[in-house]
Structures are given as structure tokens and as C-alpha cells.
Amino acid sequence: MASAQPLNNLKENTLRFLGNVTVGVALLALWGVLTLIGVVIEQGKDPASYFSWYPAPIARAILRLDFNDIYHSVWYLLSIGLVLASMTTATFTKVIPRRLPPHQAVKIDAIPLHDRVTIVGSVEEVRAGIEEFFTARGWSVMKREIDGTLWSFADRFNWARVGVLVNHTAILIIAAGTIMYWAWGFSGETAILTGQAAQIPQTHDLIRLDRFSYTIEPIMTKSGIVYQPIDYVSHVTVVGRNGTPASMIVRVNHPIDLDGTLIYQASYGFAMRFLVFHGKALVRELSGRPLLEGDAIAIPGTGRSVVYVSFVPTIDPRTHLPSPDPRISDPGAVLGVIESGVPLGEMLLPLRSPLDLGDGWRVVPAHEVVYSGFQYRYDPGVPLVAAGAGLLLIGLIISFYFLPARLHVRVDDAGEGRCTVGVAATTVKGYDIFEEAFHDLIAQLKHVDQR
Amino acid sequence: MHPMALDAVLMILALAAYAVGAVVLVVYFFSREGWMRNLGATLAIAGCASQFAQLAARYAETHIWPLLNLYGSLSLFSAMAVAIFIALAFRYRLWFAGGFLLAIAALFLAYGTTWNEGVMPAVPSLQSYWAKIHVPLVVSSYGAFLVSFVFSGLYLARYYAERRLAPAFPAGSTSAVFDGWLGTLPSLTQLDILVYRAVSIGLPLLTLGIITGAAWAHEAWGAYWQWDPKETAALASWILYASYMHLHTRTSWRGLRCNWWSVIAFASIIFCYLGVNIWISGLHSYKV
Numbered sequence: 001m002a003s004a005q006p007l008n009n010l011k012e013n014t015l016r017f018l019g020n021v022t023v024g025v026a027l028l029a030l031w032g033v034l035t036l037i038g039v040v041i042e043q044g045k046d047p048a049s050y051f052s053w054y055p056a057p058i059a060r061a062i063l064r065l066d067f068n069d070i071y072h073s074v075w076y077l078l079s080i081g082l083v084l085a086s087m088t089t090a091t092f093t094k095v096i097p098r099r100l101p102p103h104q105a106v107k108i109d110a111i112p113l114h115d116r117v118t119i120v121g122s123v124e125e126v127r128a129g130i131e132e133f134f135t136a137r138g139w140s141v142m143k144r145e146i147d148g149t150l151w152s153f154a155d156r157f158n159w160a161r162v163g164v165l166v167n168h169t170a171i172l173i174i175a176a177g178t179i180m181y182w183a184w185g186f187s188g189e190t191a192i193l194t195g196q197a198a199q200i201p202q203t204h205d206l207i208r209l210d211r212f213s214y215t216i217e218p219i220m221t222k223s224g225i226v227y228q229p230i231d232y233v234s235h236v237t238v239v240g241r242n243g244t245p246a247s248m249i250v251r252v253n254h255p256i257d258l259d260g261t262l263i264y265q266a267s268y269g270f271a272m273r274f275l276v277f278h279g280k281a282l283v284r285e286l287s288g289r290p291l292l293e294g295d296a297i298a299i300p301g302t303g304r305s306v307v308y309v310s311f312v313p314t315i316d317p318r319t320h321l322p323s324p325d326p327r328i329s330d331p332g333a334v335l336g337v338i339e340s341g342v343p344l345g346e347m348l349l350p351l352r353s354p355l356d357l358g359d360g361w362r363v364v365p366a367h368e369v370v371y372s373g374f375q376y377r378y379d380p381g382v383p384l385v386a387a388g389a390g391l392l393l394i395g396l397i398i399s400f401y402f403l404p405a406r407l408h409v410r411v412d413d414a415g416e417g418r419c420t421v422g423v424a425a426t427t428v429k430g431y432d433i434f435e436e437a438f439h440d441l442i443a444q445l446k447h448v449d450q451r
Numbered sequence: 452m453h454p455m456a457l458d459a460v461l462m463i464l465a466l467a468a469y470a471v472g473a474v475v476l477v478v479y480f481f482s483r484e485g486w487m488r489n490l491g492a493t494l495a496i497a498g499c500a501s502q503f504a505q506l507a508a509r510y511a512e513t514h515i516w517p518l519l520n521l522y523g524s525l526s527l528f529s530a531m532a533v534a535i536f537i538a539l540a541f542r543y544r545l546w547f548a549g550g551f552l553l554a555i556a557a558l559f560l561a562y563g564t565t566w567n568e569g570v571m572p573a574v575p576s577l578q579s580y581w582a583k584i585h586v587p588l589v590v591s592s593y594g595a596f597l598v599s600f601v602f603s604g605l606y607l608a609r610y611y612a613e614r615r616l617a618p619a620f621p622a623g624s625t626s627a628v629f630d631g632w633l634g635t636l637p638s639l640t641q642l643d644i645l646v647y648r649a650v651s652i653g654l655p656l657l658t659l660g661i662i663t664g665a666a667w668a669h670e671a672w673g674a675y676w677q678w679d680p681k682e683t684a685a686l687a688s689w690i691l692y693a694s695y696m697h698l699h700t701r702t703s704w705r706g707l708r709c710n711w712w713s714v715i716a717f718a719s720i721i722f723c724y725l726g727v728n729i730w731i732s733g734l735h736s737y738k739v
């Protein structure tokens with residue numbers, strides 16, 4: 001059909017293009033460069049940050065090209081997609097068809113790695129001796145008569161020709177595992193105050209934080225005291241699908257598994273309970289609820305609100321500034337005041353001391369409540385990714401340490417009870433890499449003959 | 452002797468052995484005197500052994516895995532580069548390149564000593580048995596890549612020297628340089644294969660390093676891959692070396708182009724190793 005021809009040509013050309021190793025490497029390089037761009041340009045910051053770090057035209061280009069979130073950009077996904085397409089095409093058009101070349105006669109002298117040895121004996125004896133020689137060294141030998149000439153073929157690590165296939169399949173398996181997470185996985189984070197519970201929205205499983213503790217040690221280093229966190233521990237009660245509460249401990253590096261969702265210790269912090277007074281009376285509706293950093297209490301009828309900015313575990317008694325010591329000894333809170341949407345300023349207040357907001361209103365940061373930050377993640381692709389990674393490793397070892405090679409051996413009667421043995425070697429990685437081993441082998445062959 | 456003093460003494464011994472060994476082997480490179488090779492090889496082995504002894508002494512004294520800061524990590528980097536080189540040198544008779552390798556290893560080691568912060572326990576996320584597996588693997592792969600970089604350097608030196616000298620000494624004639632150091636170097640093809648062999652050690656190690664890093668991240672941070680600058684930079688280096696491997700399967704790319712590619716790939720390793728730690732903070736930065 002006339003109309004099918006151009007289409008076939010297009011298909012053929014596309015396949016030829018994608019299957020070309022140099023094109024494949026160019027695509028890999030593109031993927032590598034995009035990956036590096038993401039290392040150099042900080043990812044996931046708000047647009048204003050880029051304008052503060054870079055000249056405006058560059059910042060604009062970064063935002064327009066999605067380089068601020070490059071790993072989720074069309075470019076990045078496209079580069080990986082093309083790498084996979086190219087790899088798969090090359091596998092089918094180049095790697096698989098070339099797997100096992102037939103045993104053929106060759107022009108010994110035309111192959112760069114070749115040599116000749118003269119061996120005493122009849123053709124039959126010499127062929128038998130050669131077979132024994134190579135078999136003893138781990139080569140598998142097959143004999144064949146081609147056009148009246150006697151050939152022996154010795155193959156080594158033929159099975160390792162699957163190495164490339166193993167590698168490429170491994171990469172596809174890893175890709176499949178990643179796609180499974182995009183399709184069915186989820187992740188998120190939640191902060192739970194001591195004594196409170198949170199639900200994982202996707203599974204409706206419950207986690208209650210019974211107690212959180214941490215250990216921090218001051219350590220003297222050359223550059224002064226460093227407060228090194230040693231341990232974070234969350235004691236939780238969880239209620240999973242089976243409805244039975246269970247006590248568990250979550251610590252860094254030791255996640256818990258709740259119906260297949262893993263829950264990790266990610267962070268910790270302090271909420272603050274405030275007491276709010278109007279005149280001498282405690283205003284119950286506004287008091288007692290713990291506020292997380294950034295939360296605010298709006299003071300009724302004033303247009304004013306007070307923001308809980310952060311907790312200060314220790315106020316330095318000399319400077320009255322926050323001490324770097326993260327352990328609690330003389331705690332305070334940083335509060336901010338906002339008037340009709342305009343921030344008026346921030347101050348550090350010791351706990352239990354009042355802040356006068358005018359019009360008879362006072363707030364008192366009463367005491368802190370520690371919370372634990374958890375990350376949760378359900379990733380059904382993990383087993384596939386792990387299997388792919390393992391396979392990749394096996395493939396690399398096969399490809400790099402087991403070099404499939406073939407020796408073409410031709411035995412010709414040279415008269416006077418001698419034979420000329422011509423040996424030529426080919427490998428899947430050219431000749432240079434096998435040169436030394438080849439000459440060793442021929443030297444041994446000559447040596448054996450002398451004995 | 453106080454064990455921390457032992458740490459310092461072994462470090463100084465290693466540095467001295469590398470420095471002297473580097474000089475001896477560079478002289479050997481030009482002179483090809485057999486006794487110099489033997490002396491240089493002995494110094495390389497002695498330096499490498501005292502480096503491993505130093506890391507062991509530090510661990511024995513502090514019970515803190517010594518590789519989690521740049522001091523310990525750079526020390527393992529140069530120790531592994533030298534160890535991999537020694538193994539290859541015995542196997543393929545490569546001592547002629549030892550001077551350059553020892554000099555670079557000594558520089559990295561000396562730079563590492565500027566990061567000695569004293570004794571610090573690890574932060575919780577680094578307290579994991581994965582630290583004991585992942586870090587040595589990655590750092591060893593960097594060591595193998597350093598070896599490949601040195602051979603690529605020699606390849607390029609020989610390539611350009613030949614090109615410069617060939618017109619001056621037309622066919623058949625010789626020069627002192629050709630007869631001297633250039634002539635005793637392995638051929639370009641052999642140097643190219645040596646680079647390939649060193650990358651064949653480095654790439655599986657880096658792959659295993661990234662995999663164990665992902666396993667650790669899965670355990671510590673909840674996701675095996677987070678696009679943290681360190682792991683991402685390692686991925687970029689991995690891609691570059693995987694590309695090198697593919698280019699090396701093309702006859703037309705083998706040699707000059709492959710060796711330039713290997714030099715660029717090693718630059719990406721140094722960026723991933725030092726650049727990211729020092730300039731770009733992230734979950735992996737040793738400074739947090």
C-alpha cells in the first residue's frame with residue numbers, strides 16, 4: 001500500500017534513531033545534566049527566594065522552565081521516558097539479535113587478535129589435545145567441519161551475554177516500581193501533641209502520642225559547645241484495621257508498620273498553652289488550647305491578635321536572649337503582635353509572665369506541650385524497586401567481570417607429522433580488553449606443546 | 452600511648468609515607484629504576500596500612516564510627532584509592548602511575564585533617580548500621596574513580612605528547628622523550644583499558660552505595676529517594692559513568708573521547724563528594 005510506506009519509514013527511522021547507542025548516551029547525558037541542575041538550584045522554594053538569589057531574568061527563566069521543581073517537571077520525566085524508550089529499543093534491535101553468533105569459519109589473519117602455533121601430531125591428535133587444553137581452562141569446545149576444514153570453537157562465559165539484558169530489564173523494573181508509587185502510594189506528615197491522636201486520612205488508622213522524649217548532649221568541640229541530639233522516642237498507641245489498640249515505640253531509623261503504611265519519627269517541637277485575661281477574669285473560650293508555631297489568638301473587639309512564634313527552651317540569664325542549649329531549663333516563648341493585619345513586632349517572654357495587649361487584655365504563655373512529628377508513607381512499589389536494584393547489581397557484575405569470548409581454532413596439516421594451529425579471538429567488548437589474556441593463553445599453548 | 456595520640460601518629464606516618472612514596476614513584480616514572488619501584492610500593496603499602504590502622508584506632512578509642520565526618524571519610528577515600536591501586540598495580544604492573552596517585556591521595560588526606568572536629572557522637576539519623584555499610588561503599592567507589600582518573604590523565608598526557616612530538620620526529624626517528632618515559636608507558640589502548648577496569652570496580656560499588664543509601668533513607672526518612680542534593684549528585688555521577696560504559700562499547704568513542712568523558716565524570720564525583728557537602732546543605736550535609 002502506498003500510504004503505508006512513509007509511515008513504515010517513519011517507524012523504522014524512529015526505531016533506528018532511538019536504538020542508536022550514541023543517541024542513548026546523549027539522552028543519558030541530558031538526564032544527568034537535568035539532575036545536576038536540580039542540585040545546584042535549590043528546589044521547592046517560594047518564587048520570591050529565586051528573585052533574591054539570582055538576577056531577575058535568570059530567576060524568571062528558572063520559574064518558567066520549572067527548574068525550581070525540576071524533578072517533577074515535564075523535562076525531567078520526558079528525559080527519563082526517552083532514556084527508557086531508547087534503552088528498550090536498543091535492547092530489542094541491537095542487544096537481543098546479537099546474542100549468540102553462529103559458529104562460522106573466519107579468516108584467522110583478518111582478526112586482530114590471532115596467532116599461530118605449530119604442534120607435533122596428526123590432525124586428530126592435535127584437535128583432541130586442543131580440546132583438552134581449553135576444556136581444562138574452563139572453555140567449552142565444539143568441533144565442526146566447515147567446507148572441508150576442521151574447526152574447533154572454544155567459548156567462555158557465553159551465558160554472560162545476558163548481562164546487558166539483565167541490566168536493562170533491571171532498570172525497567174525499577175521504573176515500574178516507581179510508577180506503582182505514583183499510581184497507588186501516598187505519603188504525608190502529621191504532628192501529634194502529647195495525649196492527642198491523629199488519623200491517617202487515606203487509611204483511617206489512628207495514632208495517639210502517649211509520651212515523647214528526647215536526649216541531647218552538650219559536647220565540647222574545637223569550635224565550641226555543640227548540642228548533639230542523641231535520641232528521639234515516641235511512645236504511641238495505634239489502632240489499625242483490626243480495631244485493637246496496640247502500644248508501640250517509634251524512633252529515628254526505626255519506623256513502625258501500621259497495615260502496610262510505615263510511620264517514621266521525623267521531628268519534634270513545642271506547642272504552647274496560653275491563658276487569656278480580660279481585666280481580672282480568665283477568658284475560658286480563648287485559654288488552654290495548645291497553639292502550634294504560627295497559630296494566633298484574635299483578641300475580641302480590638303483588631304489585635306497575638307501569634308505564638310516559637311518556643312525557647314532556655315533563656316540565657318545574662319543576655320536575656322535565647323540560649324543555644326535546646327534542653328529545657330528556663331523556658332520562654334517568642335510572641336508576635338499583629339494590629340489590623342500589620343505585624344507590630346516580636347518579643348521573648350519567660351513562661352508564666354503576662355503580655356499586656358491594652359484595653360485590659362493580657363495573655364500569659366502558661367506551659368509548653370511537646371509534640372512529635374511523624375511522616376507516613378505507603379509505597380507498594382518498594383519490593384519491585386528493591387528487586388530491580390538487586391538485579392541491576394547482578395547485571396553489572398556479570399557485564400564487567402565475565403567477558404564472553406570465543407576462540408576460533410583451525411588445525412591444518414603442515415606435513416612431517418606436524419600441524420599448524422591458527423587461533424583467533426573475538427569478544428563482546430572488542431579485542432583490546434582480551435589482548436593480554438589471549439597472549440597468555442597462546443604462551444601456555446606453546447608451552448604445553450613443548451612438554 | 453594515649454589512643455588519640457596514636458590516631459595522630461598514624462595519620463602523620465601515612466601522610467609521610469605517601470609524600471615520600473609519591474616523590475620516589477614519580478622519579479621511578481622517569482627513570483624506571485627497579486629499586487625505586489620497590490621502595491615506592493613499600494611506602495604505598497605502609498601508608499595505606501597505617502591509614503586503616505588510624506581509622507581502627509579512632510573507632511576503638513571513641514566507639515564512634517569514624518566515617519561520618521569529612522575527616523574520617525576523606526581518610527577512607529584516600530586509603531581505598533591507594534588500596535585499589537595497589538591491588539591493580541600488582542595485577543597489571545602499574546607502579547609507574549603510583550606517584551601521581553599517591554600525591555593526589557596525600558593531598559586529599561591532608562585536606563581531610565583540616566576537618567578534624569574532635570570526637571562527636573552521631574545525630575540520631577546517622578546512628579544506623581547502614582552507616583557502616585553505605586559510607587564505606589560509596590567512598591570506596593570514589594577511590595576507584597580516582598584511580599580511573601589518574602589513568603585517564605596519563606592517557607591524555609601520552610595522547611597529546613605523541614601528537615605534539617610526532618611531527619617533530621617523523622616516521623622511524625626517535626627522541627629522548629619517546630625512548631624515555633613516553634616509551635615505557637603502556638600503549639594508549641592499554642591505558643584506555645586500565646581506565647575501563649577501574650571504572651568497572653567503581654561503578655558497581657557506586658551502584659551498591661546508592662542502593663544501600665536508598666535502603667537507609669527508607670528506614671530513616673521514610674522514602675528511599677527524596678531528591679536530597681547528595682543522593683541526586685550521586686545519581687548524576689552514576690549516569691555519567693553509565694554513559695562512559697556505553698560509549699566504551701563504541702570503537703569510535705574509545706580512547707580520546709572516552710577519557711575526556713571519564714575526566715568529566717570524575718569532576719562530578721568531586722562535586723558530589725566535596726562540593727555538595729561544603730556548599731550545598733541538605734539532609735546529608737556533614738555540617739548539620
Ligand code: HEM
Nearest residue numbers: 021024025028083086087090094164167171399693696700
Ligand atoms: C539510553 C539508554 C540506553 C541504551 C540506548 C542502551 C544500550 C545499550 C547497548 C546497545 C548495549 C550493548 C553494547 C555493546 O555491547 O555493543 C548496552 C550495554 C550495557 N548497558 Fe545499556 N543502554 C541504555 C541504558 C542503560 C542503563 C541506564 C544502564 C544501567 C546501568 C545500562 C547498563 C548497561 C550495561 C552494564 C551494559 C554492558 C556494558 C559493557 O559491557 O561494558 N544501560 N546498552
